[in-house]
Amino acid sequence: MNETRETRIKRMKMRSMRRGIKEMDLILSAYADRNLQNMDAVGLANYDALLQENDQDLYQWVTGQTSPPEQFVDLVADISKTFQK
Template sequence: MRRKRLRYRAWHRGTREMDLVLGPFADAHVESYDSPALDRLEALMDEPDTDLLKWVMGQEPVPSHVDAELLAFVIADHQKRVGQ
């Protein structure tokens, strides 16, 4: 149930841009994540879309409280999908 909720949250963020970043990522990775990894993803998804989008686009540095390693993995996954 937790994984299903996370996938739903990833696809229904409030901004289409973040839906397209987090939705495919969640579809591809959530099923293989253990509980600590799901905790990390949930914490990242708790950040506001406006901030996440700025970090994904490289418009602002990632603050120290954010899991930069996971965010970098999300960004790399997205870039691979869109062919950048």
């Protein structure tokens, strides 16, 4: 699929707010609204990969209950800052 940057960001925003558990809907949609427009292609690809992960795992990573995979350490730390505000 060949999507434009704008379409990709819209898709990821929608996926961020339609997760499966309400907590992750709130956390990721707030993060997406604040940050996706300013991300470069690598950042968007990493966030897109994060969206493929299980909500229960994501919640534990963001809340510091468990450590995320190395690929997501910086991104999860950034999301956690948004969550803690």
